[in-house]
Amino acid sequence: MRAISGLWRWRRNPLRRATDLSEAWVALVALVLVIVAAPVLGSLVGTAAQDSLQQTVREQRHSRHLVTATVVRRLGGAPSETDPDTSAAHDARSRVLADWTAPDGTRQHGPALTNLKSPHRGDRFRLWTDPHGRITTRPLDSPTATTHAVLAGFGAALLTAGLVESGRRLIVWRMVRRRYARWDQAWDRAGPDWGKAGTGS
Template identity: 80%
Template sequence: MRALSGLWRWRRNPLRRTTDLAEAWVALVALVLIAVAAPVVGCLAGAAAQDSLQRAVREQQHTRHLVTATVVRDLGEAPLETDPDTTTAREARSRVLAEWTAPDGSDRHGLALAELKSPHAGDHFRLWTDPQGRITTRPLDSPTATTHAVLAGIGAALTVMGLVEGVRRLTVWRLVRRRYARWDQAWDRAGPDWGKAGTGS
């Protein structure tokens, strides 16, 4: 961490400039923020994501149902997306016309993806539906939700660290530019007489 490099300017030194002291303060503040604020923000973001995702887990597990569907006709292994601009990768599952009974007791039918290598009429497979029988995705499980929450927390902490380091670098860059500008002014004042006899240089 380059923020540590500014801490050496704390030592007593007759050549220390105001910008050196300012750079040391900036480095110390950045170090404290990275060591304290980033983990705190990461924990808070992870906890918030965990609460939200676990609510989604409970809701999805309550509202999504695994039902048994029956193959009416095999529609081949072509992917659902037929846009020529998309990838040519094929779906691992077969596309079929199927019928199933919704959780509310109504009969439904439509296109579905069956985890069958070579489906035939009358074959059975399982699919997830909402309470009205519409096909939906598998409900989110608790371990997956926790993994996403942890990743969200890590991402938030890394974002804070990146922002702090970016602000530190920008501040140091401005301090260095100010330092160089002052050097240029000092050289401009001393330059015309530099090395001439009797000028006191």
């Protein structure tokens, strides 16, 4: 609105300078870009991220499997691996030596993390593996992917708006510096004769 009112104010004003009108036009173009281009770009980025992340969801659902593992014994020390997508407190997870059968039928044996509070030999728990039985994180779910895509779209829109505003400020700053340079030149021409009698001032 400030850009539009600026254009209207300088439309037929006798005090208007060329730079005043230019600044108002720059502000108006920046406003239009923020209102139109930023949401469009944010929507495009969000849609692209959604498509990509949903494809990842489908691939991970196909390639990751939930299997049942059996505790062999508890291992000491802090957990060596964590799943960043889980919401459970990591302090409640225990590190154990376990046996499990991979989706391809091979028997697996190795350290794993379990949410059993006090694991004992023979206790069962579930863990995610790839098709060959290697432990992996749980697959990305669709709502989480959508949330990431929405955040990516908002981020792109805000970044676009910030870049447009930064560009506007840079252009106006250069205009102001050019105006001051012209004033300095005009003052240098008029300065030596300022206030002297007979100079026509």
